[in-house]
Amino acid sequence: MEIEVRRRGRRSLGDKAITVACVVVTLLALAFLVPAVFGLQRYVIAGTSMTGTIDYGSVTYERVVPVGDLRVGDIITYQPPPDSGIDHPVTHRIVAIHGDVFRTRGDAVPNRDPWKFKLDSNQQARVVFAVPYMGYPLIWLSDRHTRMLVIGLPAAVIGLFAAAQLVGALRKKPQDEAKPADTAPRPQNPSVPLHG
Incomplete structure (x- = not known):
């Protein structure tokens, strides 16, 4: 149970970081797009x-x-x-x-x-x-090496995460293979002899 709580805590922290990053990117985008509406x-x-x-x-x-x-x-x-x-x-x-x-x-x-x-x-x-x-991110992104890092690093993390999930899925044995085919007892229908 403790392990699950820790995993949830890590996911929560990761979710918060992603949320903060999305908010920052959204605010920067709005700061550049909204003024255009006002000319x-x-x-x-x-x-x-x-x-x-x-x-x-x-x-x-x-x-x-x-x-x-x-x-x-x-x-x-x-x-x-x-x-x-x-x-x-x-x-x-x-x-x-x-x-x-x-x-x-x-x-x-x-x-x-x-x-x-x-x-x-x-x-x-x-x-x-x-x-x-506010222009620092754009100045940094104008540098080719920085652009490669900003795009390449998240892509590498996603690739490693996907590879880890794939390896985990391949190592996991399906539970159904260990069970023998249908061994449950079957109910028997009693037959009653007919006398006539």
């Missing part, structure tokens, strides 16, 4: 140039606004010009606007970005707010 774009901050304002691993939520609404001091996520040598979006603060030409700078960097740029569209994503730490 917000999401970006994961994978650099340190805005540290102090928007730290590494944060997720920014941004609303698309007309370019004419942008002001010095706004934080935007944009693609730097091709000759900048940067092939990914950058989230920086606008420090100067001259007509339709913009200059930006990261808050943690003393100098302006070395490029000037024009926005390709008449609308631009502007940061509304940021949530710290």
Whole structure:
């Protein structure tokens, strides 16, 4: 009986861990999907140039606004010009606007970005707010080795569990093989002689 109680306790702890993991994954999914319903774009901050304002691993939520609404001091996520040598979006603060030409700078960097740029569209994503730490899982998953570990480790555990169950099922002898075929006594019907 004690062994069963311990097994149940372990299953209960495993069930709790799975429940917590499911809740965390669900909350992260909602944090990324629900804002889209309200027209917000999401970006994961994978650099340190805005540290102090928007730290590494944060997720920014941004609303698309007309370019004419942008002001010095706004934080935007944009693609730097091709000759900048940067092939990914950058989230920086606008420090100067001259007509339709913009200059930006990261808050943690003393100098302006070395490029000037024009926005390709008449609308631009502007940061509304940021949530710290929420982007870490996505940053980690962007690494190939981490992805393999996150996918491979649970798959290996499931495979080992399935193999253990299979071995246990093969070792178990069916109870019915040990019993001889139908040895129970049969009731006898008495016969009564007929005299006529």
